[in-house]
Amino acid sequence: MLFRRPLALALLPMLLALLARAEQCKFNTGKHVWDLTPLGGTKELQLEDQPTPPTTTKSKLLINLCGEVDRGAGAEEDKCPPDTRVCLVISNSKPNEPDRVVSVIPVASAKEEDAKAEEVADDQLRLSLAGPTYAKVQQSAQIALVCDKAASPDALPTFTSYSPDSGVLHLSWHHPSACPSSSSDPKPSPPDSSNPPAKKEQRRGFFGWLFFLILLAIPLYFGLGAYYNYSQYGARGWDLVPHRDFWREVPFLLRDIGAHLCGSLGGWGGSRVERGGYAAV
Numbered sequence: 001m002l003f004r005r006p007l008a009l010a011l012l013p014m015l016l017a018l019l020a021r022a023e024q025c026k027f028n029t030g031k032h033v034w035d036l037t038p039l040g041g042t043k044e045l046q047l048e049d050q051p052t053p054p055t056t057t058k059s060k061l062l063i064n065l066c067g068e069v070d071r072g073a074g075a076e077e078d079k080c081p082p083d084t085r086v087c088l089v090i091s092n093s094k095p096n097e098p099d100r101v102v103s104v105i106p107v108a109s110a111k112e113e114d115a116k117a118e119e120v121a122d123d124q125l126r127l128s129l130a131g132p133t134y135a136k137v138q139q140s141a142q143i144a145l146v147c148d149k150a151a152s153p154d155a156l157p158t159f160t161s162y163s164p165d166s167g168v169l170h171l172s173w174h175h176p177s178a179c180p181s182s183s184s185d186p187k188p189s190p191p192d193s194s195n196p197p198a199k200k201e202q203r204r205g206f207f208g209w210l211f212f213l214i215l216l217a218i219p220l221y222f223g224l225g226a227y228y229n230y231s232q233y234g235a236r237g238w239d240l241v242p243h244r245d246f247w248r249e250v251p252f253l254l255r256d257i258g259a260h261l262c263g264s265l266g267g268w269g270g271s272r273v274e275r276g277g278y279a280a281v
Contacts, residue, residue, distance in 0.1 A: 025066040027117035027125065032180030034117065034125050036145070039177055040066030043156055055092040058099065062087040063157060063171070065127075065143075068110040078104065085110040085129055086141045086169065088162065107131050107162075107169045108141040123147035123179065137167040144172040147179035 025037040047059040062069040063086045071079040078101040080087035086108035091099045108114070108129035116128040124146050131139035143157070151174045160170035225242025229235040241247060 027115075027127075029117055029119035029125070031119055032122070033182045034119075034145075034178075035181040036065050036178065039145075039173070039175060040064060042070040045156060045159055047159055052092070055094050058091050058093055060089045060091075061159060061169075062089065064110070075101075077101075080104055081106045081132075083110045084108070084131075085115075086131070088169070105134050105139065107139045107167075120144070125178065125180075131167075134167065135164075137164070139167040139169075141169040141171065144170075145178040146172065146174045147176075148174035149176050149179070151175050153177070 025035065025040055027034045027036070042062055042064045045061040045063070047061060050057040050059075062080060062084075064070070065085070068083050068085060069080055069087050071082070078089075080089070081104075084106040086106075088103070088105040088107055089101060090103040090105070091101045093099045108131040114130040116130075118126045118128070120126050124144065127141075127143040127145065129141040129143065131141065133139065148155075153176060155173070155175050157171045157173040160172055162169045222242060226235075226240040229240050229242060233239070238244060
């Protein structure tokens with residue numbers, strides 16, 4: 001039976017993209033490892049309105065530490081550019097009239113190479129995020145992340161300042177997830193003969209995440225495949241299983257492979273496995 005819906009292959013790029021995004025939110029300063037993945041996702045800050053008669057100027061800040069911000073709906077020219085990690089949207093408002101976007105400033109790029117981290121203290125990390133040029137001014141963002149166990153898990157960044165002349169945006173963020181998750185690998189010390197060496201802690205690497213994502217893809221494959229067969233063909237019972245004929249053949253394929261391996265091993269040992277017939281008298 002031909003594979004009409006290679007669901008696992010279709011999901012793999014999306015799963016790998018999620019994995020890459022999670023790795024993009026981890027910073028090793030040489031002293032600690034900071035995993036900022038819980039702070040990912042688009043956060044929106046409404047800044048203080050400024051009276052600019054006959055209008056009121058409104059400013060909105062969008063930030064996503066782990067990737068590009070959600071561009072949302074609306075006119076394309078009113079959206080933040082693609083691959084933007086920090087974006088400042090400025091609009092004018094008049095009574096009884098819809099708001100008019102006047103500036104969309106890509107403050108920081110979502111590219112991994114444009115993010116630099118510096119550990120200021122054991123409980124504070126400074127992120128320096130480079131951005132493109134806007135109105136002939138190079139843009140950038142400085143974010144002070146402070147480990148604060150008493151802060152709310154829903155705490156948002158605090159706007160400090162933005163200078164149109166220098167293009168530098170300053171933010172601070174007190175959050176319980178803005179704490180170092182582990183220490184970097186220490187320099188090796190001379191072995192102590194009185195104590196046996198302890199096993200090095202194993203951290204989940206790329207293949208560990210890949211195995212986890214494969215386990216996640218399997219139930220998605222069977223679940224979505226069953227739903228497709230039900231909705232398209234009205235299938236019931238075993239007919240719900242996607243690519244049913246292939247899965248029926250799997251046990252026989254495994255049996256043939258096992259028999260082939262056993263036959264090959266028997267040949268190496270100097271004897272051959274008899275498949276049937278009569279023994280010589």
